[in-house]
Amino acid sequence: xxxxxxxxxxxxxxxxxxxxxxxxxxxxxxxxxxxxxxxxxxxxxxxxxxxxxxxxxxxxxxxxxxxxxxxxxxxxxxxxxxxxxxxxxxxxxxxxxxxxxxxxxxxxxxxxxxxxxxxxxxxxxxxxxxxxxxxxxxxxxxxxxxxxxxxxxxxxxxxxxxxxxxxxxxxxxxxxxxxxxxxxxxxxxxxxxxxxxxxxxxxxxxxxxxxxxxxxxxxxxxxxxxxxxxxxxxxxxxxxxxxxxxxxxxxxxxxxxxxxxxxxxxxxxxxxxxxxxxxxxxxxxxxxxxxxxxxxxxxxxxxxxxxxxxxxxxxxxxxxxxxxxxxxxxxxxxx
Amino acid sequence: xxxxxxxxxxxxxxxxxxxxxxxxxxxxxxxxxxxxxxxxxxxxxxxxxxxxxxxxxxxxxxxxxxxxxxxxxxxxxxxxxxxxxxxxxxxxxxxxxxxxxxxxxxxxxxxxxxxxxxxxxxxxxxxxxxxxxxxxxxxxxxxxxxxxxxxxxxxxxxxxxxxxxxxxxxxxxxxxxxxxxxxxxxxxxxxxxxxxxxxxxxxxxxxxxxxxxxxxxxxxxxxxxxxxxxxxxxxxxxxxxxxxxxxxxxxxxxxxxxxxxxxxxxxxxxxxxxxxxxxxxxxxxxxxxxxxxxxxxxxxxxxxxxxx
Numbered sequence: 001x002x003x004x005x006x007x008x009x010x011x012x013x014x015x016x017x018x019x020x021x022x023x024x025x026x027x028x029x030x031x032x033x034x035x036x037x038x039x040x041x042x043x044x045x046x047x048x049x050x051x052x053x054x055x056x057x058x059x060x061x062x063x064x065x066x067x068x069x070x071x072x073x074x075x076x077x078x079x080x081x082x083x084x085x086x087x088x089x090x091x092x093x094x095x096x097x098x099x100x101x102x103x104x105x106x107x108x109x110x111x112x113x114x115x116x117x118x119x120x121x122x123x124x125x126x127x128x129x130x131x132x133x134x135x136x137x138x139x140x141x142x143x144x145x146x147x148x149x150x151x152x153x154x155x156x157x158x159x160x161x162x163x164x165x166x167x168x169x170x171x172x173x174x175x176x177x178x179x180x181x182x183x184x185x186x187x188x189x190x191x192x193x194x195x196x197x198x199x200x201x202x203x204x205x206x207x208x209x210x211x212x213x214x215x216x217x218x219x220x221x222x223x224x225x226x227x228x229x230x231x232x233x234x235x236x237x238x239x240x241x242x243x244x245x246x247x248x249x250x251x252x253x254x255x256x257x258x259x260x261x262x263x264x265x266x267x268x269x270x271x272x273x274x275x276x277x278x279x280x281x282x283x284x285x286x287x288x289x290x291x292x293x294x295x296x297x298x299x300x301x302x303x304x305x306x307x308x309x310x311x312x313x314x315x316x317x318x319x320x321x322x323x324x325x326x327x328x329x330x331x332x333x334x335x
Numbered sequence: 336x337x338x339x340x341x342x343x344x345x346x347x348x349x350x351x352x353x354x355x356x357x358x359x360x361x362x363x364x365x366x367x368x369x370x371x372x373x374x375x376x377x378x379x380x381x382x383x384x385x386x387x388x389x390x391x392x393x394x395x396x397x398x399x400x401x402x403x404x405x406x407x408x409x410x411x412x413x414x415x416x417x418x419x420x421x422x423x424x425x426x427x428x429x430x431x432x433x434x435x436x437x438x439x440x441x442x443x444x445x446x447x448x449x450x451x452x453x454x455x456x457x458x459x460x461x462x463x464x465x466x467x468x469x470x471x472x473x474x475x476x477x478x479x480x481x482x483x484x485x486x487x488x489x490x491x492x493x494x495x496x497x498x499x500x501x502x503x504x505x506x507x508x509x510x511x512x513x514x515x516x517x518x519x520x521x522x523x524x525x526x527x528x529x530x531x532x533x534x535x536x537x538x539x540x541x542x543x544x545x546x547x548x549x550x551x552x553x554x555x556x557x558x559x560x561x562x563x564x565x566x567x568x569x570x571x572x573x574x575x576x577x578x579x580x581x582x583x584x585x586x587x588x589x590x591x592x593x594x595x596x597x598x599x600x601x602x603x604x605x606x607x608x609x610x611x612x613x614x615x616x617x618x619x620x621x622x623x624x625x626x627x628x629x630x631x632x633x634x635x636x637x638x639x640x641x642x643x
Contacts, residue, residue, distance in 0.1 A: 025449070025453065027449075062452065062453050063453065065449065065484065067480055067483070067484070068476075068479055068480055068483055070476035070479065070480055072442055072472065072473045072476050073442040073445060073473065073476035073477050073479075073480045074442075074480075075442070076439070076441070076442020076443045076445065076446060076473065076476075076477065077442055077443070077445045077446035077449055077477075077480070078446055079442070079443045079446055080381075080383070080431065080442065080443035080444055080445060080446025080447040080448075080449070080450070080460070081446035081447065081449050081450045082446070083381075083426060083431050083443070083446070083447060084381060084431075084446065084447040084450035084451070084460070085450060086449075086450045086453065088446070103436050103439055103473075104439065104442065104443075107435065107436050107439065108434075108436070108439060108443065111422075112432075113638050113639065113640065113641065114417055114638050114639055115414060115417055115418040115422040115424070115432070116414055116418060116422070116424040116426060116432060117413065117414045117415040117417070117418070117424075117638065118415075118638045119424065119426045120641065151639050152639055152640065154640070154643075174641070175641035175642070176640045176641050176642070176643075203643070250643050
């Protein structure tokens with residue numbers, strides 16, 4: 001196997017699936033990144049983050065569709081193309097932009113199957129999430145909790161390149177609408193990624209580290225940080241289960257609950273806001289279904305209830321760091 | 336057209352007696368638009384409808400009995416009793432749904448048009464756009480993108496004079512919607528929304544563009560709705576006698592009858608025979624709907640996902 005970045009892994013998945021299945025199309029603003037420019041060059045960027053590079057020359061403009069900046073029409077077109085039998089992969093670049101096309105997600109894609117007596121709408125919407133690049137309040141949000149609360153769509157958040165490829169291949173083959181959230185701080189992270197075809201089923205989390213003292217659930221960019229903290233604590237003899245759910249809808253409740261029933265202690269680290277968010281949801285899950293196993297109050301580690309700031313020092317303050325995660329784990333272990 | 340008229344009249348009474356739950360928006364008066372346009376389409380072409388979707392659905396060939404069952408919220412209705420009036424759909428017939436969100440259909444039909452273009456079989460997608468939706472950003476986005484992508488898409492603008500309770504003369508800021516559509520680079524074929532043949536001919540011209548790689552086109556028709564925005568709307572915003580005058584002077588069904596008799600294509604007896612047949616069909620639809628099974632509790636969680 002070769003090491004690939006998450007950017008390369010996602011690009012490879014798109015190439016392989018478009019080659020395998022002629023009904024897959026890619027649609028979005030700048031997906032080739034050069035249409036109509038004065039240089040006459042197409043595919044110069046392959047999207048602002050380079051994720052769709054090389055697709056246009058290989059698959060042509062009938063299947064790799066550069067659009068105007070029109071998120072409602074991009075997601076709406078993906079919806080209609082899916083109802084008409086294609087498997088569109090739409091890109092809305094920054095997840096923050098779902099504000100302008102939320103109707104097409106909330107009221108259309110999520111509900112076609114239910115309202116239309118089982119109609120299939122197999123579409124994927126790829127978007128970047130997360131803070132860390134001083135991109136400020138309209139380019140840094142983590143919207144997975146908003147999306148997870150909507151029945152009818154699935155929500156995927158890979159934390160490494162290997163998962164990203166397998167989950168994206170699964171997402172495109174899945175017959176439900178899938179929101180595929182790519183953390184912009186992870187694009188350059190590399191790990192071993194197979195060249196061939198493989199899928200990762202939805203609703204199956206992964207036990208990243210094993211231990212009996214506490215359960216730590218982390219998502220997105222915090223999985224990496226949590227690994228570092230958990231490994232450091234292991235040197236002191238504090239051993240934790242570390243779980244990456246990989247998909248928030250469906251959520252691997254059993255993996256989390258089994259672990260909590262063993263350890264009796266739970267820390268949840270997540271980047272969405274503290275109110276009505278994923279961390280609160282998982283904490284409530286433990287309270288509902290593993291209450292008598294709990295030996296300490298559940299602790300959640302999230303940003304504060306505020307928009308994402310621009311100034312780098314404030315953004316660092318906003319995001320949970322290793323010290324906060326370590327302190328949270330120690331606090332559930334305290335007598 | 337007669338099926339739609341009879342269907343809507345019966346739906347009106349079924350709603351008022353409480354047999355049909357929820358909100359219902361009737362299409363009576365506008366039949367020539369739906370039928371004139373859809374008569375030019377096959378099951379492999381797509382349409383997407385509006386809030387006022389029954390007429391488009393019937394015109395596209397959806398099962399009338401299944402529709403009546405759906406409106407009565409029955410388990411074997413067209414959408415399993417979970418869509419109702421505002422979401423009635425039949426993908427196999429190329430009917431991608433009525434839509435509860437004003438203007439949401441245009442980008443969805445654009446996507447279906449993209450699928451038609453990719454397959455290269457000369458099929459098209461059409462969206463019905465009311466005067467209210469003609470002011471929505473989604474429609475503007477879809478018009479621009481359809482031009483950019485040369486999508487085989489027909490925008491059918493259907494100005495019935497009111498968006499909800501607001502007159503289109505007030506709600507549309509420009510003097511001329513046609514100019515606005517043309518401003519996107521879309522050719523517009525105008526039609527008389529009270530005249531089946533006028534809409535039919537306009538749709539033929541639009542399809543000539545769409546089916547041969549010419550990209551999007553539009554037809555624009557003015558018409559009138561006989562009922563209020565929803566069933567039960569007291570319509571205090573409308574002048575007394577407005578609807579009666581239209582029913583008298585501009586009824587698309589009367590127009591059609593007169594034209595058929597004048598041309599000698601159908602005599603009075605044949606037209607009456609059709610009307611009787613339609614009456615029997617609607618009667619059967621209502622009877623079957625009233626006696627159809629209701630959804631069961633286990634249906635609540637069915638079809639949320641393909642798998643989860």
